[in-house]
Amino acid sequence: MFIARQSDQTAAIIAPPVVTGLQQLGCNPIVDYPQDVSLALSHAWQDAELWNAAKATGQVFSITRQREVLAAIQRYIIERLCGNEWIKIEDAFYVGERSLAYLQRAVWTAGYEAEITQRLRQRLPTMNSVDISSCIREMEWVVRFLECADARLHDSVIEWLAEFALRVASDPAEVKNWSGDRLSEGIDYLLKYPTFIRAARFVVVILDKELNATTGSQELCASWRWR
Secondary structure, three states: OEEEEEOOEEEEEEOOOOOOOHHHOOOOOOOOOOOOHHHHHHHHHHHHHHHHHOEEOOOHHHHHHHHHHHHHHHHHHHHHHHOHHHHHHHHHHHOOOOOHHHHHHHHOOOHHHHHHHHHHHHHHHHOOOOOHHHHHHHHHHHHHHHHOOOOOOOHHHHHHHHHHHHHHHHOHHHHHHHHHHHHHHHHHHHHHOHHHHHHHHHHHHHHHHHHOOOOOOOOOOOOOOOO
16 A cells, blocks of 8 residues: 655555465455553554545555555454454354354353343344444443443433444445544543453444355445444
8 A cells, every 4th residue: 555645645556466476365464563562452443544535546466455454444443442253253253153142142251241142142133234223222221231220321421432342343435534533532432341342342243244245345344334
């Protein structure tokens, strides 16, 4: 990818690789960011935004590599927030080596949190990634559950956190721009309640697999189109 910057303007293009052999057809992006999780996530979302906005120069190699890099960034983000064990189970679930029950069990840590996935699994038929509001409402319930009955969060904050978690779980390229100056607030909440982001990822993964939609070049979850 080639990047040009002038003042506060940035433009990028993804040039096709020079392929001289079959071994160069594949792409295995290596993603590495600072050890500090908040800083790492911020950098990762910024890179995802840049790669997503970059213009692929037409050849299938450019488009494929754009998506592979975005997928690698998203995988890094999910692993940092949800944990290595979650990533293993999610991968196995996608290829049919683990059942939904395994993924459901991986969401919660404390015993009482099992109620979260029980409810989400029961409500899956009523949730629809085309009508994102139905998913946001369920994630609002998760926030209230984790905060307990004496929560002091305003309804507008709860709604924002619910949408933030779903965006993090489904579309890394838009997270930083959408959250604006509240990014740190969102990161802090996800780090405080890792069950919350795992629950959001659970919803995204299940709905995406059930719909089995065809992804475009820049889409990681084709069933989740925020724009």
